[in-house]
Amino acid sequence: MSERTATRDGGGRERRIREIVATARGKRPRFRDEIVTMAHGAGGKASQTLIEGLLEPAFGSAALAELGDAGAVDAGGAALALTTDSFVVRPIRFPGGSIGELAVNGTVNDLAVSAARPLALTVSLVLEEGLESDALRAEVEAMASAAGAAGVEVVAGDTKVVERGRCDSMYVCTTGLGARDGRASVGTRAIAPGDRVLVSGPVGSHGTAIMLARDDLGLDADVRSDTRSLWPAVDALLDAAGPHLRCMRDATRGGVASALNELARASAVAVTVREREVPVDPPVAAASELLGIDPMYIANEGVMVAFVAPEGADAALAALRASPGGERAAVVGEVADDPPGMVLVETPFGGSRVMDLLAGDPLPRIC
Amino acid sequence: MRYVDEFRDAGLARALASRIASLVEPGRRRKLMEVCGGHTHTIYRYAIDELLPAEIELVHGPGCPVCVIPMGRVDDAIAIAGRDGVTLACFGDMMRVPGSAGSLQEASAAGADVRVVYSPLDALRIAREEPGREVVFFAIGFETTAPSTALTLRRARAEGVANFSCFCNHVLIEPPLRALLDSPDLDLDGLIGPGHVATIIGSDAFGFVAAEYGRPLVVSGFEPLDLLRSIEMAMLQIAEGRCAVENQYGRVVAGPGNAAALAVIDEVFAPRPTFEWRGLGFIDSSALGLADDYADLDAERRFPLAGARVADPRECQCGEVLTGAIKPWECRVFGTACTPEHAIGTCMVSPEGACAAYYNYGRHTRQREAVG
Known part of the structure; x- marks a missing residue:
């Protein structure tokens, strides 16, 4: 493969460009926009510059730095x-x-x-x-x-x-x-290679319900927001796999993709996701397919991602599945050490691609 | 999901890939251009290029509707949006496209009334609901989206919505393809034709590619298996020394196209003598303006516009990316000065842009391969 890429793509130069991109990506983002735009509220890269480039350094607390x-x-x-x-x-x-x-x-x-x-x-x-x-x-x-x-x-x-x-x-x-809660010690920097990535339920329902409710799309579908308290699910996780639980995050604006990116970055690990394992309700899948939006980037209000050490993964999955709204919880990926700070998706064909933070809001396809 | 999952089947993809591999002559490079940005997106999203033998090189073409809009037109749109009492309605992709002094997103943040719509009919609805405002639809796209703009204008006329107009930037697929095929540098062995454009104009409309330029063209759908099958069909033509226009996307595309859509295009639009394409310069008869019958709905005739040609930033190489002359990563500002967050060029903005697709999806796998 390496030889092939080298002959096809000019090898060295392309690699150098990629290294520059990777280095730039690992740096603390700077907030250098002249005015605030809607992108700063979308949960993607612009939001990241606002939080990590302006707010967190200004307030400077250890708790915020987490x-x-x-x-x-x-x-x-x-x-x-x-x-x-x-x-x-x-x-x-x-x-x-x-x-x-x-x-x-x-x-x-x-x-x-x-x-x-x-x-x-x-x-x-x-x-x-x-x-x-x-x-x-x-x-x-x-x-x-x-x-x-x-x-x-x-x-x-x-x-x-x-x-x-x-x-x-x-x-x-x-x-x-x-x-x-004393049953677990979780943190954004506690994720380690080998950990399993769990998703607590079908993704994208809330954001899709909102898009449909605005009636901008002229689509009719029975999609309901997933808004619910996650405490019962977390309580069950803490009971079943507390010592193995590393980190959890509710996948709100920016969706599961953004949550995984933030955590991969905070823990300096690589997260690999098997796209096919991620539960998506059929009407949500159909609406996002029609619009050309990836459900992984759509907001949820009752879905979390959880990172669990491998020895606790089975118990954690069983606990999630037994909790309200968690019936379709799934193990969707694993953590590796390289490349740090990145989320990769395994394509169904055995290739892999990057799943990055979006620059702004997810955009429907034009044609 | 039915009718989608079938076209993403891994086993069939591998089978197609091995059939494609059997069609190459070892060591003999073949260069295929995927004309449409939607294809570029699928290729990176599913890492299709990694399934292909080294001999096949995929080159990105000019078919990304956002990418080809020149800066001067973005500036004009921003000027329209900045007028008192005017609402500019546009597709979300256009919001971040840089003009010479900022984007529509920035104009919106600075107070201009810019609204994202999903269809031109939404813009007409805004005009109907807010009769006190002038509502201008920023129309972009190839023949694919032109019929929906045309139908909207026809409806605006029928309903007598006087506060609605269209800033028309619709472009045609044939002229830039001819320009590319006329260029001696780009030595293409075949083309993967744009399925959605062909839905409107028909696969027959690409006949000139085979008849006049002697290149095979396969009109393709947008799912991974569509693309792989189209590549196989193109490679088969090459292997057999044939050149024809073939239609892989038969479940959607017909040879003569969609007569009703073509008729409404003819009724509402008229070809412009010339139009500027980002990075490609002026191409004769390559775009549509409003026909004289619809002059009253033409924003260019309703509002005084600078209509100035604004040169691309010197460092920007979108033109070379759009013509397949360079790969995204070969651009001198790719990933450094030009990123999806702070784009210099249009190719880095639209999800269908080659640079954005490469930046967002492609870079790690290739890095690992190149290193390993």
């Missing part, structure tokens, strides 16, 4: 985890959920995948002048019900109203406090 879903706080002997998230989804109600439910589950999940039992939430509401009270009431009830289901209390909150047009119906910010 780039986890929640930060560790130790207070008076208590091992706590703290996280926060803002929700700006349009439309605010969609098949399978609504902004209120997302706002609770999203923050609960950031704690859960940090192996922290969710304890308490704060809720801040930014409301647009003219929002119908019934819509607000429905979302508050959705939050209360999701919090009840996840076993967390809302202990503080805030409300602001802005002029019509200054926000889109309503924005919700939630902050969550959790108790780090």
Whole structure:
């Protein structure tokens, strides 16, 4: 193979270019854009420059440098985890959920995948002048019900109203406090070669449900958001394979592909994914096929990836499959040492390709 | 998924690959151009090139609709979007294409009203819903997307939507192919023809490639097995010393094309005397503008536009990539100054661009092979 590539592609020069690209990729990204664009919110490379190039160096805390879903706080002997998230989804109600439910589950999940039992939430509401009270009431009830289901209390909150047009119906910010669980010691840098990569359920449902609910595509399909608390699944994982659990992440914006890239980078390992093993519901697969979007990059709100040492993988998979929404959990890949920081996909034909962070939002194909 | 998984079957792919291997003469290089960016995307995504014998070289062609838009046209689109009371509607791919002073994405962040749509009909809907705004659809694409733009204009006319117009950048596939085949440097042995364009214009429309240039062309679908089978068909022609236009994508493409689509193109558009292609320069009769009957819906006649020719950045080699003269990695700024995050050239922006496909999908495997 090497000789073939060398004769075909000019070998040395192509390799050098690749090395330059790989080196540049490994460097800390710089935030050098003149203005903020929508790409900075898409969870891909532009978001990475904002977080790693501006926020993390400015705040400089050790907890933030972990780039986890929640930060560790130790207070008076208590091992706590703290996280926060803002929700700006349009439309605010969609098949399978609504902004209120997302706002609770999203923050609960950031704690859960940090192996922290969710304890308490704060809720801040930014409301647009003219929002119908019934819509607000429905979302508050959705939050209360999701919090009840996840076993967390809302202990503080805030409300602001802005002029019509200054926000889109309503924005919700939630902050969550959790108790780090002693059954596992997880971290973004704890992933090691040999670890198995698990996905907790079918990917891409939430983002597809939102795209369809916006009715921009003129497609009709029964796709529902997967929004749910991941704590029961994490609790089961901790019981079944706690000491073998290395790292978890909920695969929200940017999808499973982005989550794997972030973790491969943080742990300086290579992640290999077998595309065919990744569960995707048929309507989601059909919609993404039609649009030319890879479901691996579509947002989820109730799916996580988990890295488990090989000796714990079977128990972890069984625990996930027995938890709500985890029936189709699967082992989708493995961790290797080289090339560090990269995610590779094995194609069905025995080749492999890179699965990189996207530069911005996934784009539908034109023709 | 039915009708998709069948075309991604690994066993059949390997069987096709070995049949292709049996068709090469050891040591005799054969150069095939895949004209369409969608094919380039499939080739990298499924690592198709790695299944082929060393003798077969795949060269990327000019068929990426975003890649061929010159900077001056992007600047004009940004100027339209920047006007008071104007909404520019465009496909998502166009948002990040660099003009001479930034992209539509940056113009949007700076306050211009730019909206991503999935179809020209969405742009018309915006115009209907917001009668107080001038809505301009930024139309791009080959013959594949021209009918949907044409139908939208016809509907706008029928409904009397006065605040809608089209900034037309539709291009034609034949002129750039002729330009490529006329060039003495690019010594192609065969072409893989663009399946989606052929859905509209028909496989017969490529007859000139065989009749006038003596090259085999196989119109191909977009799944991995489509491409492998098309490569096999092209190699078979070469091995047998034949040259013809063949249609691998028969489940979609007919010889004469789609008469209704061609009729609406004829009704709504008229060929432009000349049009600039990014990196290829001006090519005569290579693009469509709005026909005089539709002049009132033509954004170029509704708004004063600079229409200036803006030279590509000196370091950019998109033209050479689009004509298959160099490989993406041979460009002097590939992966250094030009990356998907900060693209200089269009080929690095669109998912169908050869540089983006190579950068996003290809680089590691090849690196490992070259090293190992």
